[in-house]
Amino acid sequence: MALLVSSWSNGVQSVPKDYVMPPERRPGDFVSACNEIPVIDLQENPKIDRSDIVQQILKACQEFGLFQVINHGVSEKMMEDMRVLYHEFFNMPVDDKLRGYFEPWSTTGCSLYTSGVNYAKEDVHYWKDTLRHPCHPLEEHTPSWPEKPARYREEVGRYAVEVRKMGFKILDLIGEGLGLNEGYFNGVNQYQTMAINHYPLCPDPGLAMGIDGHTDPNLITFLQQDQYGLQMCKDGKWMGIDPIPNAFVVNIGYQLEIISNGKLKSAEHRVVTSSTTARTSIVTFFGPNAGLPIVVEPAKELVTSTSPKMFKSYQYNNFIADYLAYIRKPFPPSGTPLDPYRV
Numbered sequence: 001m002a003l004l005v006s007s008w009s010n011g012v013q014s015v016p017k018d019y020v021m022p023p024e025r026r027p028g029d030f031v032s033a034c035n036e037i038p039v040i041d042l043q044e045n046p047k048i049d050r051s052d053i054v055q056q057i058l059k060a061c062q063e064f065g066l067f068q069v070i071n072h073g074v075s076e077k078m079m080e081d082m083r084v085l086y087h088e089f090f091n092m093p094v095d096d097k098l099r100g101y102f103e104p105w106s107t108t109g110c111s112l113y114t115s116g117v118n119y120a121k122e123d124v125h126y127w128k129d130t131l132r133h134p135c136h137p138l139e140e141h142t143p144s145w146p147e148k149p150a151r152y153r154e155e156v157g158r159y160a161v162e163v164r165k166m167g168f169k170i171l172d173l174i175g176e177g178l179g180l181n182e183g184y185f186n187g188v189n190q191y192q193t194m195a196i197n198h199y200p201l202c203p204d205p206g207l208a209m210g211i212d213g214h215t216d217p218n219l220i221t222f223l224q225q226d227q228y229g230l231q232m233c234k235d236g237k238w239m240g241i242d243p244i245p246n247a248f249v250v251n252i253g254y255q256l257e258i259i260s261n262g263k264l265k266s267a268e269h270r271v272v273t274s275s276t277t278a279r280t281s282i283v284t285f286f287g288p289n290a291g292l293p294i295v296v297e298p299a300k301e302l303v304t305s306t307s308p309k310m311f312k313s314y315q316y317n318n319f320i321a322d323y324l325a326y327i328r329k330p331f332p333p334s335g336t337p338l339d340p341y342r343v
């Protein structure tokens with residue numbers, strides 16, 4: 001395994017050659033956090049109608065494909081515990097971190113890797129290390145999780161359960177906005193995985209990238225972040241996402257765009273690095289289980305004579321295989337991973 005960026009970057013004065021992006025892939029001018037991106041308060045409040053919240057979420061999913069939520073039900077203490085835990089994790093000796101892990105994107109086990117999903121074949125690397133593991137069902141997956149810090153499995157297990165509750169709550173609100181039956185997403189939301197991305201200090205953020213622009217292939221993603229660095233692209237322009245303490249960033253993935261028959265849009269996003277603050281994001285992905293023969297298609301309720309079917313029906317595992325092949329192509333691949341699935 002290639003050594004983690006965090007194992008050699010401390011104190012480096014310049015970006016090593018194989019991390020210098022070609023000019024067209026560099027982040028460009030500094031983009032500050034933008035206050036247009038919706039922040040939705042999920043606090044139950046007798047003065048606020050549930051339908052108002054549904055409409056706010058729907059509008060955010062249609063216009064941005066990304067929003068933040070506050071008062072979402074996951075306790076602030078638990079979110080703080082996660083920040084402390086992962087700070088400790090990424091500061092452990094490299095041998096403690098690396099023990100027993102497999103290749104990136106293992107769907108069955110835990111992996112710790114550096115850069116993107118294709119280190120060996122990349123012409124240039126990303127300034128990022130990632131710990132990734134599935135979370136649901138818990139009993140099946142916790143044995144593959146890190147043993148250090150000693151409280152890892154217990155604390156992350158509790159967090160995964162709380163984030164799952166929030167995830168279903170928000171999916172129900174989205175389903176209600178779309179006019180789908182309650183519980184619609186249960187069948188396509190069995191999979192839950194976490195990626196903890198660590199972006200160490202970078203001596204020259206103008207030359208490097210944390211992650212290139214991409215859209216998540218799953219249904220929906222919930223992200224906890226401690227520092228600025230995440231940006232989304234709207235109408236060809238990058239916009240910075242404010243790291244609001246204890247908020248979750250919610251972004252729509254390809255599966256939700258497809259199920260909504262194009263009514264909701266998925267959000268392209270990327271991460272830039274910083275020379276003054278290291279950054280850690282704790283990301284939970286929800287979606288279908290790629291190990292089962294799950295068929296995904298636009299919801300029948302949303303396909304009408306005035307809104308014809310925009311995407312084919314397909315098996316999710318085939319979509320993921322195509323997505324991985326797409327992101328492993330030389331950058332930038334032509335088209336988008338959705339193109340082969342359009343009617």
Ligand SMILES: O=C(O)CCC(=O)C(=O)O
Nearest residue numbers: 195197216230271281283
């Ligand atoms: O680290 C972040 O803020 C974003 C991570 C991300 O986009 C991903 O892991 O898919």
Ligand SMILES: [Fe+2]
Nearest residue numbers: 214215216269
């Ligand atoms: Fe992403």
